[in-house]
Each structure stands twice: as C-alpha cells, then as structure tokens.
Amino acid sequence: MLKRLQLLWRALTGRSTLERDMDDELRFHLETRAADLVRAGVSAAEAARRARIEFGALEGYKERCREARGLRPFDEMRGDLRYALRVLRKSPVFAIASIVTLALGIGAGTAIFSAVKAVLLNQLPYREPVRLVALGESDAGEKRPETVGYTTAYDWRRLSHSFAGMSLYRDAGGALVERGEAELLTGLRVNHDFFDTLGIRMQIGRSFLPEEDRNDHRYEVILAHGLWLRRFGGDPGIIGRVIRLSDSSFTVVGVLPESFRSLNIPGAPGTHEIFEPLGYALADPWACRDCQHLHLIARLKPGVAPERAHAELNTIMADLVRQYPRYYPPQAAVAFEPLHEYIVGRVSTALWVLLGAVGFVWLIACVNVANLLLARAASRAKEMALRAALGAARWRLIRQLLAESLLLAIAGGVAGVLLAWWSTAALTSLAPREVPRIHEIRMDVPVLLFALAVSLATALLFGLLPAWRASHSDPAGALQDLGKATAGRARRGLRDVLVMGELALAFVLAVGAGLLGKSFLRLMNVDPGFDPRNVLTLKAYVYGARYQKPEAELQYDAQAFARLRATPGIESVAMTSALPLRDFDRYGFHIRDHRLAHDSEAPSVDNYSVSPDYFRVMRIPLKRGRQFTDADGPAAPRVAIIGETCARQEFPNQDPIGKQIQLGGRDETKPWITIVGVAGDVRQYGMDIAPRIAAYIPQAQNMGFSFSLVARTTTDPRALERAARAAFLAADPTLPVYQVQPLESYLASSLAERRFTLALLGLFGGLALALAAVGIYGVVSCAVTSRTREMGIRMALGAARRDVLAMVLRQAATLAFVGLAAGLAASLALTRFLETLLFEVRATDLATLAGIAALLSAVALAASYIPARRAAGVDPTTALRYE
Amino acid sequence: MDHQAELLPGTLDLLILKAVSLGALHGYGVLLRIGQISGGALAIEQGALYPALYRLEGQGLLASEWGTSENNRRAKFYRLTPAGRRRLRAETESWNRLVSAIASALGATQQA
Numbered sequence: 001m002l003k004r005l006q007l008l009w010r011a012l013t014g015r016s017t018l019e020r021d022m023d024d025e026l027r028f029h030l031e032t033r034a035a036d037l038v039r040a041g042v043s044a045a046e047a048a049r050r051a052r053i054e055f056g057a058l059e060g061y062k063e064r065c066r067e068a069r070g071l072r073p074f075d076e077m078r079g080d081l082r083y084a085l086r087v088l089r090k091s092p093v094f095a096i097a098s099i100v101t102l103a104l105g106i107g108a109g110t111a112i113f114s115a116v117k118a119v120l121l122n123q124l125p126y127r128e129p130v131r132l133v134a135l136g137e138s139d140a141g142e143k144r145p146e147t148v149g150y151t152t153a154y155d156w157r158r159l160s161h162s163f164a165g166m167s168l169y170r171d172a173g174g175a176l177v178e179r180g181e182a183e184l185l186t187g188l189r190v191n192h193d194f195f196d197t198l199g200i201r202m203q204i205g206r207s208f209l210p211e212e213d214r215n216d217h218r219y220e221v222i223l224a225h226g227l228w229l230r231r232f233g234g235d236p237g238i239i240g241r242v243i244r245l246s247d248s249s250f251t252v253v254g255v256l257p258e259s260f261r262s263l264n265i266p267g268a269p270g271t272h273e274i275f276e277p278l279g280y281a282l283a284d285p286w287a288c289r290d291c292q293h294l295h296l297i298a299r300l301k302p303g304v305a306p307e308r309a310h311a312e313l314n315t316i317m318a319d320l321v322r323q324y325p326r327y328y329p330p331q332a333a334v335a336f337e338p339l340h341e342y343i344v345g346r347v348s349t350a351l352w353v354l355l356g357a358v359g360f361v362w363l364i365a366c367v368n369v370a371n372l373l374l375a376r377a378a379s380r381a382k383e384m385a386l387r388a389a390l391g392a393a394r395w396r397l398i399r400q401l402l403a404e405s406l407l408l409a410i411a412g413g414v415a416g417v418l419l420a421w422w423s424t425a426a427l428t429s430l431a432p433r434e435v436p437r438i439h440e441i442r443m444d445v446p447v448l449l450f451a452l453a454v455s456l457a458t459a460l461l462f463g464l465l466p467a468w469r470a471s472h473s474d475p476a477g478a479l480q481d482l483g484k485a486t487a488g489r490a491r492r493g494l495r496d497v498l499v500m501g502e503l504a505l506a507f508v509l510a511v512g513a514g515l516l517g518k519s520f521l522r523l524m525n526v527d528p529g530f531d532p533r534n535v536l537t538l539k540a541y542v543y544g545a546r547y548q549k550p551e552a553e554l555q556y557d558a559q560a561f562a563r564l565r566a567t568p569g570i571e572s573v574a575m576t577s578a579l580p581l582r583d584f585d586r587y588g589f590h591i592r593d594h595r596l597a598h599d600s601e602a603p604s605v606d607n608y609s610v611s612p613d614y615f616r617v618m619r620i621p622l623k624r625g626r627q628f629t630d631a632d633g634p635a636a637p638r639v640a641i642i643g644e645t646c647a648r649q650e651f652p653n654q655d656p657i658g659k660q661i662q663l664g665g666r667d668e669t670k671p672w673i674t675i676v677g678v679a680g681d682v683r684q685y686g687m688d689i690a691p692r693i694a695a696y697i698p699q700a701q702n703m704g705f706s707f708s709l710v711a712r713t714t715t716d717p718r719a720l721e722r723a724a725r726a727a728f729l730a731a732d733p734t735l736p737v738y739q740v741q742p743l744e745s746y747l748a749s750s751l752a753e754r755r756f757t758l759a760l761l762g763l764f765g766g767l768a769l770a771l772a773a774v775g776i777y778g779v780v781s782c783a784v785t786s787r788t789r790e791m792g793i794r795m796a797l798g799a800a801r802r803d804v805l806a807m808v809l810r811q812a813a814t815l816a817f818v819g820l821a822a823g824l825a826a827s828l829a830l831t832r833f834l835e836t837l838l839f840e841v842r843a844t845d846l847a848t849l850a851g852i853a854a855l856l857s858a859v860a861l862a863a864s865y866i867p868a869r870r871a872a873g874v875d876p877t878t879a880l881r882y883e
Numbered sequence: 884m885d886h887q888a889e890l891l892p893g894t895l896d897l898l899i900l901k902a903v904s905l906g907a908l909h910g911y912g913v914l915l916r917i918g919q920i921s922g923g924a925l926a927i928e929q930g931a932l933y934p935a936l937y938r939l940e941g942q943g944l945l946a947s948e949w950g951t952s953e954n955n956r957r958a959k960f961y962r963l964t965p966a967g968r969r970r971l972r973a974e975t976e977s978w979n980r981l982v983s984a985i986a987s988a989l990g991a992t993q994q995a
Contacts, residue, residue, distance in 0.1 A: 021959070022933075024957065024959075025909075025910060025933070025958075025959045026933065028909065028910075028911070028952070028956060028957070028958050028959075029910050029911045029914075029929070029933075031956075032911045032952070032954065032956075033911060033929070035954065054928075054929050055928075055929045055930045056928045056929065056930035056931065057930065058930065060930070061930035061931065061933055061934060064933075064934035065933050065934050065937045067934070068933075068934040068935070068936075068937035068938035068941060069937050069938075069940075069941055
C-alpha cells in the first residue's frame with residue numbers, strides 16, 4: 001500500500017522521471033538486442049531496424065506500460081494537460097481569442113443564472129414556503145390575486161377546511177416625530193396570526209395576540225430589525241416601551257429578525273418597518289363585502305393540493321354570490337396563486353427570456369471556438385497523423401484534444417466567473433428597484449457550481465466534434481496530403497454548417513432585441529395624456545386631531561401653496577388624490593337615470609380628487625365643458641369631470657354634460673354629482689395599458705384621501721425638491737414630507753423593467769452579432785487562404801479581380817443566406833415566448849425581421865469583404881508559388 | 884518461427900516470475916532467459932514483456948532497481964519479492980494440477 005502511494009505520488013509529481021525511466025529501459029532493450037544481432041553478423045542499420053520490428057509497436061506498448069502501472073488516469077491527465085498547455089502556449093493568439101470568447105459566453109450565462117436563481121429559484125424566506133398562497137377576489141376573471149373585502153375573507157376563513165392559516169394585511173403608515181425631523185414610517189396592518197401564517201418568529205418579544213387585533217383596541221406595534229437599529233439603537237429593552245406614531249401611542253411587543261422580508265403590496269413602494277394589528281370588525285363600515293382593499297395570504301394544510309383548496313374556495317364564493325347578489329358580480333370567483341409566483345411572476349418571463357438569450361450567446365461562443373479548433377485541426381493534421389501512425393489509440397487522440405478544450409474552457413470559465421462577479425454587482429445596481437428580490441443576487445456556491453458545469457459542458461460541446469473529426473482522419477491519407485495544406489471538403493463543410501448555425505442563433509437574438517426595441521420605441525411615443533416633464537411631486541402625511549376638519553387640511557395646503565407660488569421656478573401647483581403611474585382608487589360608477597339590476601354590476605371608475613388647477617398643471621386637455629374653480633367648494637353643488645373614454649363608454653351618443661352620477665355605493669339619499677366637463681384620457685397604470693374610465697371630483701368636496709402635490713416648474717424639478725419640502729414643513733413641521741420626486745421618475749420606473757430587459761437583450765444581441773461576424777470572417781478568410789493557389793490560377797487564366805471578389809462573396813452570401821433562413825424559421829418558432837413583453841408589435845413583425853435580416857447580411861458581407869479583397873489582391877505569380 | 888507455440892493467456896506472468904526467480908534480470912535478460920528455459924519453443928512479442936513487468940511490479944510481486952548491465956550500461960533489474968515467490972509457488976502448483984487434469988481428461992477420451 002505504501003509502495004503504491006509512493007508510486008502514485010511519483011506519478012503525480014514526477015511524471016517526467018517515470019517517463020524517462022521507461023524510455024531508458026526500452027531504449028536499453030532495443031540497443032542491446034541490436035548489439036546482439038550485430039554480433040550475429042547483421043549490419044548495424046539492419047540490426048536497429050530488426051530490433052524495432054521484433055519489439056512491435058513501441059508507442060502502443062508504452063501506453064500499455066503506463067496503463068500497467070495502474071496510475072494511468074492521473075498520469076495521462078497530467079500528461080494531456082501539460083501537453084495541452086504547451087500547445088496553447090505556442091499559439092497565444094488562438095488561446096486568448098478562445099478564452100475571451102468563452103469568458104463572454106460563460107460570464108454572461110453565470111451572471112444571468114445568478115439572477116434567475118435569486119429571483120426565481122431560491123425559496124422564499126418563510127417556513128415551508130411552497131404551502132403559502134396569495135388569495136383575492138376575482139370579479140371579472142382576473143387570475144392574479146389583488147384585493148378582498150374583510151367580510152368576504154371572514155367567510156372564506158370560516159367555511160374552508162383546506163388552510164392551516166389565513167391572514168389579511170394592508171398598508172400602514174405613521175409619523176414618528178420623536179428625535180429629529182418628522183419621519184413617515186411605512187409598514188403593514190396585519191391579522192394577529194400573520195407572522196404565524198408566514199412562519200416567522202420574533203427576534204425579541206412576541207407576535208400579536210388575538211385580543212390585540214380588534215377594532216376597539218389597536219395599540220401594539222412590531223418593529224422591523226432595521227428600524228430598531230436605526231431609531232432605537234438596537235435597545236434590547238425596547239419591548240414594552242411606548243412610542244408615538246402620528247397621534248397615537250403604541251407599545252412595542254416584538255422585533256423581527258434581520259432576515260425577515262416583508263410582502264410588498266403592489267403599487268405601494270417603500271420598505272416595511274412597522275407592523276400594527278389590522279383591528280377590523282364585521283360591524284365596521286370599511287369591513288363591507290364590496291369594500292375590497294385588503295390583501296390575503298394563506299397557508300395550505302399539509303397534504304392539501306393547491307387545486308383542491310382553490311376549488312373549495314370557488315365553491316364557497318359561488319354560494320356567497322348567490323346569497324349576496326347585491327355585493328358581488330355574478331361571475332365573481334377566487335384568484336389563487338402560489339406566493340412565489342405572486343411575488344416574482346411579473347419578471348419571470350423576462351428573466352427566462354434573458355437566460356435563453358445568454359444560452360444562445362454561449363452556444364455562439366462555443367461554435368466560434370469550435371470553428372477556431374477546426375481551423376487549427378487542418379494545420380495539425382500532420383501531428384495527429386504521425387501520432388496515429390505511431391500507434392496512439394484514436395480515443396487517446398480525442399482525449400488529448402479534449403484536454404486542450406478543457407484547459408481553454410476552464411480558463412474561459414475562471415475569466416467568466418470574474419466577469420460575472422463584476423457584472424452581477426453592476427446588474428444589481430442597475431436593475432430597477434421594481435424587480436422583486438433583486439438584492440438577493442449572490443455569487444454563491446450553487447452559482448459557482450453552475451459556472452463549473454457550464455465550463456465542462458462548454459469543453460465537451462466545442463471540443464468533441466473537432467476532436468472526433470481530427471482523430472478520424474486517415475493517417476496514410478493525411479500524411480500524403482500534407483503537401484497540399486488545403487482542407488478537405490468535408491471539413492470545410494462542417495465549418496460552414498457551424499457558421500450558418502451561429503448566424504441563425506445571432507439572428508434569433510437580434511430579432512428578439514429588435515422586437516423589444518420596437519416595443520420600447522412605441523411605448524416612448526405613447527401619449528400619456530399628461531405632460532410629465534418639469535413636474536415635481538411630493539406627499540405630505542396629514543394626521544392628527546387638528547386636521548379632523550377638512551378646512552384645516554385645505555388651510556395647510558393653502559399655506560404651502562402660497563410659499564411655493566412665491567418660489568422662483570415654480571409656475572403652478574395643485575393637489576391630487578392619485579398620481580398617474582403610482583396610485584389608484586376605484587369606485588363603482590352609478591348613473592342616476594340608468595338603474596342596473598344589481599348595483600354590484602356598476603363599472604369601476606378611476607377616481608381622482610383634485611384641486612382646481614390640476615388639469616392646468618398636468619396639461620390634461622379639457623375636451624368639453626368647464627374646469628373646476630375655487631367656487632366648487634364644500635357648500636357648492638357637487639360637480640365632476642369625467643374622462644373621454646368614460647364619456648364614450650357610459651354615455652354613448654349622449655352629451656354627458658349635465659348628467660348626474662354617484663361614486664362608490666348608490667344611495668338615493670345622498671346628493672348626486674353633476675358632470676360639468678370632459679377631460680382627455682390619462683394612462684394611469686402604465687404606458688402599455690389602455691386608459692380606463694375615469695372621474696374627477698373637486699378636492700374641496702371630498703377630502704377623504706391622502707394627497708400628492710403636483711407642481712409645474714420652469715427648470716429641472718430636481719433643483720426645487722428642497723424648496724418644496726421646506727414649504728410644507730413651514731406650514732406644519734410635525735407632518736412628514738416624503739416621496740419628493742419628479743413626475744418623470746414615475747414614468748421612468750414604469751418603463752424600468754422593459755428598459756432593463758431591452759438593454760440586456762440588446763447587449764446579448766450585439767455580442768452575438770459580433771461573435772457571428774468573427775465566425776464568418778474566420779471561415780471565409782480560411783477558405784480564401786486555402787484557395788490562394790486556385791485564385792492565382794484563375795487570375796493567370798484571365799479572371800478579373802472583380803470575378804475573384806464576386807466568387808468569394810458568393811460563398812459568404814450562401815452561408816449568410818442559409819444561416820438567415822434557418823434563423824428566420826427559428827425566430828418564428830421562438831419569438832412567441834416574447835409576446836407578453838411586446839407592446840403593439842407582433843412577435844412576427846415583418847419590418848423587424850426584414851431589418852434584422854438586412855443588418856445581419858450586411859455584417860456577414862462586411863466580415864467576408866476583407867478576406868475577399870485580400871483574395872482579389874493576390875498577385876498571380878506569388879499565389880502560384882504559395883504554399 | 885512456425886513451430887513456436889502461442890502463449891496461453893495468463894502464462895506470460897508465470898514465465899516472467901519463473902525467469903526472475905533464478906536471479907535478478909533486466910527486461911531483455913528476462914526475454915533471453917525465457918527463450919533459454921523454454922528451449923526457444925515459446926513466442927513472445929518483445930514489447931509485450933514490459934507492460935507485464937510493470938503490472939507485476941505494481942502488484943508487488945516484483946521489485947526493481949537500476950544497476951549496471953553485463954555490457955556496462957545502466958539497466959533496470961527485476962527481482963522476485965517474497966510475495967512473488969509465494970505467488971510463483973502457488974501458480975506453479977495450480978498450473979501442474981491443471982495440466983495433469985487436462986492430460987488425464989484427454990487420455991481418458993482416447994481409451995474409451
């Protein structure tokens with residue numbers, strides 16, 4: 001055993017000693033044998049020959065000796081790698097070109113994989129997260145859970161048996177005034193069992209108790225770890241302490257662990273730092289069946305299939321619809337989605353598309369390197385033939401060539417991981433904040449293993465074919481053929497196929513990028529219905545007893561407005577309850593002389609409570625009627641302005657001006673609102689979502705909202721952020737001012753995900769294009785070199801330079817044509833996966849396909865023009881002597 | 884050449900052990916010794932000797948060291964280890980048993 005270890009050690013460390021010993025031993029044999037033959041009277045030369053013949057295939061026996069030593073795998077791997085290193089060192093340009101190409105492919109793949117893993121594959125940080133689901137009412141067939149009313153959720157919980165827990169939550173906010181500037185803290189109001197449903201334990205303290213989750217009792221708070229450190233110095237004695245939030249006192253009962261990740265509420269940005277009990281009761285007016293504004297998560301009981309749970313809830317919902325037709329539309333059902341999909345579903349298409357795209361880039365990189373190897377194989381044919389003739393087994397040659405590929409792939413992999421390391425950092429910082437879980441991207445062990453696996457797969461993929469090819473050349477033929485230095489037709493054919501494949505892949509990528517690009521341009525050209533340039537927005541958090549009366553808040557606004565109007569650079573100011581692209585508030589839309597069978601069938605309307613100047617500040621055109629004025633006060637008759645789509649849909653072939661409506665529930669005892677104007681449509685939810693029906697009411701006639709400032713500026717709104725904040729703080733320093741930012745930033749973030757996907761896909765498309773160009777250049781240039789003599793003959797026989805140029809370009813054009821045709825077929829099959837990412841562009845958009853085809857043809861021809869010119873510039877006399 | 888017998892599989896190892904048991908030999912010497920003790924009746928391809936030597940050394944049946952040959956050159960000499968000696972004895976016995984069993988089997992057929 002010791003002996004064997006010793007041998008192993010020697011084999012690993014001193015391979016060359018063992019090899020030299022073996023060579024010495026065999027040489028001794030041959031020479032002694034020859035000497036014996038000489039003594040028997042044979043001539044020296046003949047003796048040496050006879051000795052070799054009697055010995056048999058020397059290389060083959062050497063192989064078997066190495067094998068017999070029992071250390072062959074280590075031994076040979078070392079030998080192969082060492083030899084490969086020597087070979088690669090001798091052709092540094094080839095090595096560096098290959099490594100850079102592979103690094104790009106592997107690096108891009110690893111970076112995107114790390115994002116896919118963090119966002120899509122990693123489990124959510126909750127206990128048994130696969131059993132968590134998001135639920136919501138689906139009034140018109142929506143698949144994605146949004147909101148639910150308190151009483152509806154109460155019935156679901158009461159009547160269902162599939163769930164171990166079901167918890168409601170909604171947004172919460174509170175002004176923390178103690179120490180320093182008033183700060184708005186955001187968070188959630190949650191059912192007392194919310195953290196149990198998620199399976200989260202407090203770091204210190206406890207979760208809420210059932211008796212703390214009542215409408216007459218809501219005085220406890222749980223702090224997020226970050227807030228606890230930031231505002232309370234990580235004081236472990238915080239439990240039991242009373243803190244003031246807005247105007248109320250809350251007792252801290254628990255602090256969440258640092259690892260806790262809250263559930264984001266769509267459309268409510270911000271980190272969640274405070275958690276309060278929900279505190280609803282069935283009797284509360286906001287607990288009604290059609291008061292849909294709460295979010296719901298549930299945990300499935302062990303062993304209950306999601307489909308069964310969903311079916312159970314749908315049955316319960318159908319019964320509720322029958323019992324309470326007043327409150328539910330007849331087709332109401334339950335939207336049900338695993339929590340993981342609910343959180344990341346939005347970006348998963350984009351990420352999978354990107355992963356597919358980098359897969360293509362990686363394939364192209366492999367093809368390019370395989371092409372380089374094939375080109376080299378031509379010049380190494382002699383070496384291979386000699387080694388085969390000397391008795392090296394075919395698979396041995398394959399392994400030697402694979403060792404070279406492996407070395408290249410590992411080097412490329414290491415460089416790729418470094419690239420990925422750097423680019424994931426860039427990815428995380430450049431990615432829109434809207435991408436869920438984006439900050440969980442890490443280069444961790446699984447990602448590194450992925451990179452390793454990809455590197456090995458790379459080595460096999462680009463190395464196996466050329467190696468097999470090279471080792472299958474017939475030794476005798478190859479040795480005879482050495483004088484010619486022209487690659488065989490079959491070998492050239494293979495390279496042609498590879499380049500065509502590469503062009504096809506590049507084509508698909510470029511088409512993908514082109515389609516996204518075109519969608520993006522279309523989106524940029526969409527008229528949002530307002531002018532987002534030079535508008536500053538902010539929110540003030542108004543709370544407390546002082547502001548119980550609407551006049552007080554109007555007074556506060558008026559004071560801030562007075563200061564703002566006096567600020568140079570601010571042109572006009574207004575307030576709104578819902579900023580485009582950020583908030584929304586929907587109500588039932590009831591028309592006085594159009595009674596429906598059930599009030600629940602009334603359409604939902606986007607509702608805005610705005611101050612009179614709103615339309616002027618936002619530059620929303622008034623199509624008919626009049627604007628709001630200061631005369632539309634609390635005591636004046638109630639008025640509304642509706643959007644164009646609303647006018648068209650709800651009052652077809654009628655004049656909406658003068659018609660009377662109600663928003664929310666229909667109630668004949670309440671005053672009706674008279675329509676006084678029609679305004680242009682606004683894209684409230686995004687440039688890619690058609691405007692819905694909208695209605696505006698004067699702020700003075702309904703103050704029951706939180707308002708945002710919109711201020712039109714004459715300069716860059718960013719320069720006025722400080723002044724705007726100061727104007728509100730001067731009016732009341734205890735009210736936090738937050739989300740001070742230009743309106744354009746909402747537009748930008750609504751497009752951020754698309755921009756991000758487009759940028760990456762564009763980058764990959766460009767990379768693919770460049771690699772494909774290099775590939776086609778390599779093939780054409782190699783073909784030209786090998787046909788130099790032929791060109792010479794042709795020109796000597798009277799062919800014009802133009803003819804030679806045309807001949808070479810024709811070859812390139814054939815490659816490009818076939819490649820593009822294959823690419824076209826592939827993109828027709830693949831671009832439908834892009835459909836959800838497109839906007840007003842069909843996945844088979846003809847203009848894009850044609851444009852990309854033209855672009856790729858141009859690139860292919862440009863890449864072959866250089867070698868073609870070289871061919872045409874050949875001096876016939878030189879060419880004929882060329883070899 | 885044509886009256887030389889082909890080696891049965893596995894017998895080369897036995898012959899090598901036997902050749903080396905009579906005194907340390909280098910590879911070429913093993914070849915000559917086998918030729919000598921078999922009276923030139925066995926055909927061995929010369930190169931085939933070396934993988935066998937390496938394998939036996941790897942199994943610990945042979946030990947090797949570099950020395951000086953009769954013609955004053957550096958050569959690698961093989962000798963039998965105690966394990967090799969035991970193996971040779973065991974293999975010889977089982978070979979003899981095999982041979983006599985086969986011989987009596989063939990003899991019985993003729994008598995019948």
